[in-house]
Structures are given as C-alpha cells and as structure tokens.
Amino acid sequence: MRVAIIGAGVVGLATAHALLDRGHEVVLIEPGAKQGRPTDGNAGWIAHTDVMPLASPKAWRNLPRWLMDPLGPLTIRPGYLPHLAPWLARFLMASSPSRIKASIGAIRSINAESLPAWKSLLSSLDLNGHLRENGILSVWRHQGEFNRSQDIVERQRGFGIEAKALRPEELAELEPALRNVEAAVLYPDACHVSDPAVLAADLLRLALERGAVLVAAHGLRLEPREEGIHVRTDGAEAEVISNRVIVAAGAWSRSLAQQLGDRIPLDTERGYNATYPKGTFGLNRPIMFEGEGFVATPLDTGDRVGGAVEFAGLEAPPNHSRTDAMVQRLTGFLPHLQTETPAKRWMGFRPSMPDSLPVIGPAGKDRRILYAFGHGHYGLTQAAVTAQMVAGMLEGRSGPVDGKPFAVQRF
Numbered sequence: 001m002r003v004a005i006i007g008a009g010v011v012g013l014a015t016a017h018a019l020l021d022r023g024h025e026v027v028l029i030e031p032g033a034k035q036g037r038p039t040d041g042n043a044g045w046i047a048h049t050d051v052m053p054l055a056s057p058k059a060w061r062n063l064p065r066w067l068m069d070p071l072g073p074l075t076i077r078p079g080y081l082p083h084l085a086p087w088l089a090r091f092l093m094a095s096s097p098s099r100i101k102a103s104i105g106a107i108r109s110i111n112a113e114s115l116p117a118w119k120s121l122l123s124s125l126d127l128n129g130h131l132r133e134n135g136i137l138s139v140w141r142h143q144g145e146f147n148r149s150q151d152i153v154e155r156q157r158g159f160g161i162e163a164k165a166l167r168p169e170e171l172a173e174l175e176p177a178l179r180n181v182e183a184a185v186l187y188p189d190a191c192h193v194s195d196p197a198v199l200a201a202d203l204l205r206l207a208l209e210r211g212a213v214l215v216a217a218h219g220l221r222l223e224p225r226e227e228g229i230h231v232r233t234d235g236a237e238a239e240v241i242s243n244r245v246i247v248a249a250g251a252w253s254r255s256l257a258q259q260l261g262d263r264i265p266l267d268t269e270r271g272y273n274a275t276y277p278k279g280t281f282g283l284n285r286p287i288m289f290e291g292e293g294f295v296a297t298p299l300d301t302g303d304r305v306g307g308a309v310e311f312a313g314l315e316a317p318p319n320h321s322r323t324d325a326m327v328q329r330l331t332g333f334l335p336h337l338q339t340e341t342p343a344k345r346w347m348g349f350r351p352s353m354p355d356s357l358p359v360i361g362p363a364g365k366d367r368r369i370l371y372a373f374g375h376g377h378y379g380l381t382q383a384a385v386t387a388q389m390v391a392g393m394l395e396g397r398s399g400p401v402d403g404k405p406f407a408v409q410r411f
Ligand SMILES: Cc1cc2nc3c(=O)[nH]c(=O)nc-3n(C[C@H](O)[C@H](O)[C@H](O)COP(=O)(O)OP(=O)(O)OC[C@H]3O[C@@H](n4cnc5c(N)ncnc54)[C@H](O)[C@@H]3O)c2cc1C
Pocket: 006, 007, 008, 009, 010, 011, 012, 029, 030, 031, 032, 033, 034, 037, 038, 039, 040, 041, 042, 043, 044, 045, 046, 047, 217, 218, 219, 220, 248, 249, 250, 251, 252, 253, 270, 271, 272, 273, 306, 307, 348, 349, 350, 351, 372, 373, 374, 375, 376, 377, 378, 379, 380, 381, 382
C-alpha cells in the first residue's frame, strides 16, 4: 500500500519504519520540525515502568499547592481557561476510581510492550547505541510524601516492575551529588536515550535511505475519495494521494481529525526545559523529583532539567521564568549547580489527552485513515509500540496491544 504519514515526529517516524519493514510505500508529509515539537526537546526517558495517568490521586493531592504558585509545576493561563473547559471536564471524568483503574490497565498494556518494541526497532536499524540502560531514580524530599506514594510503588510491583527502595548509603553511592532527599526508589529496568533529537534525526535519515519520500509541507485538508485519500498541502506538491493516511501530527492533529467528523479532546500541556553542558549536574542516571514536577536527565549532548505543565495553547509565547523557577528548585537538590552557566532553554507542546491515553486507531467514518497522536508525557516511550499497533491495524491483523482503550470511539 501507499501510505501517507502526516507528521514526522518520533511517532510518525517509528510508524514509517514499521510500514517500510512490511513493504509498504511511505510518504512523510512534514513541514520541517515545527518549533516546540516535543520529539526534539523531551527528557529522553523510555518510561515504560510508569503506570499512572495524570488524573491520579497523586496529581490531585499536589494540585492546590501547584496552582497556588504561578511558576509552579502546573499552571493554567487565565485567558486559556475557556478553551480548556471541555478538556478539564473530561479530565474530571477520568479521575473517578473506575476510570483511573481502566487508564492504569491501558497504560500498563501499552508501556509493557514499549521497551521491547524500541529494542526491536533500534536493533533492526543498527541504532542500539542510542539506548542507555542505567535505570531511573524517583526521589522524594520528605519521607512522609514517599509514604503517601507507596500505593503507586506497590502497584508497579504488582505488575512485575522492579522498584528497589534505596537506603541512604545506597543512594549516596549511586548519586553522590544529590542532597536533601529522604527517600528514593530505583527502577533498574527503565532507560533513556542518548538524545531524543539526535535519535529522531537518525530515524528520519534512515527512513529516507530505506525509500520513504519526504513531502516538505503541512498536510492541510484530508479528502477521502473512492480511489484513495487526497491530502492537500501548502507545499510544491499540492496534493498527495494514497491508499491509507496516518495522522501523527502530535498536538497539531486535532483540526485534521475534526475534518473527518471526530471531535477529539486533544490539547497541549506545554513543558519547559533547560539544557546545560554535559556533566554540569554530576548525575549518573535520570531522576524524577517526585512532587516537584520536573526531572533531570544526563543526555549525551548535555544535562537537561525539564518538566512543568502549562495550559496556554499552541500560540502563546513561552514564559521562561517557569524554566528559571524549575532550575532554581533543582539547586535545592544539587547545591553545587552553577545556574549562571549558560543553558539552552526550550518550550514544547505535549499532545495531551484528558485520560492520558493516546488515540491509536481508525477514524470514526473512514477506516483508511488511522490516528496515532495524543501520547502526552509518553510519546517517546510509546512511539515504537504505537508503530507496531498502527501497522497491525492497517493490515487488519492484531498488534502487540489490544487497541480498544485507545480507539477514537471512546469519546
Ligand atoms: C518537557 C517534556 C519532556 C518530555 N519527556 C518525555 C520523556 O522523557 N519520555 C517520553 O516518552 N515522552 C516525553 N515527553 C512527551 C513526548 O516528547 C511527546 O509525547 C512526543 O514527542 C510526541 O511525539 P509526536 O510524534 O506524536 O509529536 P511531535 O513531536 O509534536 O511531532 C509532530 C510532528 O508533526 C508535524 N506537524 C504538525 N502539524 C503538521 C501538519 N499539519 N502536517 C504535517 N506535519 C505536521 C510537526 O512538525 C512534528 O514534526 C516530553 C514532553 C515534554 C514537553
């Protein structure tokens, strides 16, 4: 089949390879890495050990504290509130105990297959060198907060995920630079990548070498016709005609789905980061600072602190005082950190669904068009398994994960 993929972020690129593996003809429609696409600036975690949706008791517990602080981990810009209302209503609905349980089950089902899918993709392309298997640490400033998070850790263990509570001397041995931490859990099987932007560049280069064609344009209009799907673009090639279309335009996917009659509550959680020269943090592995809303990753290309959630849409300019506030909070854990060292600051758009589940599957009215977007905080983690699911759906066979919880019909 000739398949057009709208969006060559990490999800679109992984999907391109899954389709090329199966002998399909691939056309990537991509204007050229939109500014703020999270594929490039994410924290680089393959966080397959995570199981909780955003709408979790943990988030609700922290919410009042976070919202009180204008530069805290979660902010809604007041002017954006009316736009966000439908998303927030869905988020509230997703917070009931039964819905949280369903989301946890679905997240686990997809995350459990995420690392095997990445390993298979990377080794087939000879890109294994991008994977760093040093584990990931979660740390808590206060023992009391750790105690309140025990249910999450126990739930992870219940899924067979190794979560090793560390004694202070064990933590000091693993991460001697860390201070002011009262509790820590090591996830030895979690991993990260060398640098997400470098990985994406390699995936694109190899897809083109394998025969994928790049149409440098926005996919603007989708017109399903009997002979095929017509994608109108703003590029030199004004129309791309194919047998199948995959919509993988991240946070920019909503208007494309809307043309097909699917009203999907996709919004963006804007995230911020600062990347310092390699070695600045003195950390040996990625660290989640629990309850603080940020993580730190020693990437091959620099040390990155990132996180925060800001609801302000796709157009508002970044507010880097949020990045500065995050760096300031990090110095509480890494007192040696010289914040005047020049850092590269960045803001990007997570494609976020209120139930923390991506949309993967056919459009409501035309099964020749498939969606693969809305991966929120886990798009890097879930890209390779999403690609396998999409390839299975496209060919009408079952993939590695039951697609039902991710179908557009859930709305
Ligand atoms: C601060 C931060 C940290 C994160 N850390 C992690 C992490 O550690 N691990 C993890 O798993 N996830 C992480 N994420 C989330 C992850 O980065 C995203 O979920 C993921 O990048 C989404 O990938 P995507 O390909 O769906 O979308 P994008 O990366 O947004 O790519 C979409 C592509 O579509 C293109 N496009 C847009 N509109 C059109 C159009 N009309 N036509 C054609 N092309 C179009 C864009 O140019 C872009 O290339 C993080 C996100 C942020 C913001």
